[in-house]
Amino acid sequence: MIPHPEIGNVLVYFQGEFVPLEDAKVSILTQALHYGTAVFEGIRGYWDAESGDIYFFRLREHYERMKRNCNLLKIKLPLTVSEMCDLSAELVQRNKFAENVYIRPLAYKSTRSIGVRLAADDDFFIVAVPFGDYLDTHRGLDVCTSSWRRTEDNAIPCRGKISGGYVNCALAADEAHSSGFDEAVMLSESGHVSEGPGFNIFMVRNHKLVTPGETENILEGITRDSVIRLAQEELHLPVEVRKIDRSELYVCDELFFCGTAAQIASITSVDRRVVGTGEIGMVTREVQKLYNAVVVNKFPKYAEWCTSAYRYQRAEMAI
Numbered sequence: 001m002i003p004h005p006e007i008g009n010v011l012v013y014f015q016g017e018f019v020p021l022e023d024a025k026v027s028i029l030t031q032a033l034h035y036g037t038a039v040f041e042g043i044r045g046y047w048d049a050e051s052g053d054i055y056f057f058r059l060r061e062h063y064e065r066m067k068r069n070c071n072l073l074k075i076k077l078p079l080t081v082s083e084m085c086d087l088s089a090e091l092v093q094r095n096k097f098a099e100n101v102y103i104r105p106l107a108y109k110s111t112r113s114i115g116v117r118l119a120a121d122d123d124f125f126i127v128a129v130p131f132g133d134y135l136d137t138h139r140g141l142d143v144c145t146s147s148w149r150r151t152e153d154n155a156i157p158c159r160g161k162i163s164g165g166y167v168n169c170a171l172a173a174d175e176a177h178s179s180g181f182d183e184a185v186m187l188s189e190s191g192h193v194s195e196g197p198g199f200n201i202f203m204v205r206n207h208k209l210v211t212p213g214e215t216e217n218i219l220e221g222i223t224r225d226s227v228i229r230l231a232q233e234e235l236h237l238p239v240e241v242r243k244i245d246r247s248e249l250y251v252c253d254e255l256f257f258c259g260t261a262a263q264i265a266s267i268t269s270v271d272r273r274v275v276g277t278g279e280i281g282m283v284t285r286e287v288q289k290l291y292n293a294v295v296v297n298k299f300p301k302y303a304e305w306c307t308s309a310y311r312y313q314r315a316e317m318a319i
């Protein structure tokens with residue numbers, strides 16, 4: 001596990017203004033704190049020393065997903081997608097970051113009361129923090145299949161990025177770490193592969209890239225979508241979106257996690273069984289190479305995925 005450094009007193013956007021992190025405080029009666037009634041996002045900004053800029057990866061798509069997901073919890077966002085994009089750039093500028101960053105917007109039920117329901121009051125903040133690697137992308141990971149099943153859509157929808165739902169991920173990650181594994185793969189109640197606790201999963205099998213479908217209790221990942229497009233268009237690799245059996249993890253050629261925090265992280269063993277050659281596979285390496293170039297705006301075809309933080313132009317859209 002990569003240790004996470006303590007976060008300094010960065011400026012954050014909280015209750016309509018920019019304040020130091022230490023001054024952004026919520027009541028201990030805040031409903032979301034008790035019941036997990038909140039929706040969040042995670043967005044990376046990549047520092048490119050050559051251009052002296054930070055590029056957000058698919059910024060607008062993240063806020064569009066957040067807006068859709070807020071509907072699940074009947075949270076009314078106080079800002080438009082464009083305004084949230086603008087604020088993210090302003091946060092980076094005000095903090096004068098010159099390194100990789102992570103943007104964490106969170107919309108939450110802010111009513112101060114006891115009682116389980118979707119409370120009436122909503123609030124919203126955005127935090128931007130320096131952020132390095134979350135998983136080690138330079139070596140293969142040893143993972144286990146978790147004894148914790150992924151929550152079903154009609155229990156807590158995984159596509160929602162709902163705070164309370166991440167207890168499921170925390171249980172799986174903790175079990176894996178305390179048993180000496182790097183990470184976990186979670187199965188759905190049906191026994192099919194779902195995803196990791198914070199990352200989608202891809203398998204290479206029979207010269208195809210395979211990933212579980214959107215109805216397998218996964219977060220509909222933006223990195224997953226990017227990997228599918230890069231594999232099809234740049235590697236000319238067929239991509240199959242289908243159910244994956246647990247045992248396919250043991251007999252496939254390559255496996256990797258992908259996600260905003262995870263980036264592209266190779267998996268070289270599952271439940272102490274070697275995957276493929278036991279080294280980072282060729283397809284995984286190619287996907288990593290493409291992804292690492294695209295996110296720092298070094299691939300003009302995908303320039304629309306990158307939003308400059310320091311040369312930011314305000315979004316014209318009213319939504």
Ligand SMILES: Cc1ncc(COP(=O)(O)O)c(C=O)c1O
Pocket residue numbers: 042169195196197198199200218219220221222223224258259260261
């Ligand atoms: C449970 C889960 N799955 C997958 C992902 C990857 O999604 P994305 O690529 O949009 O970051 C995340 C990360 O946010 C996640 O929390």
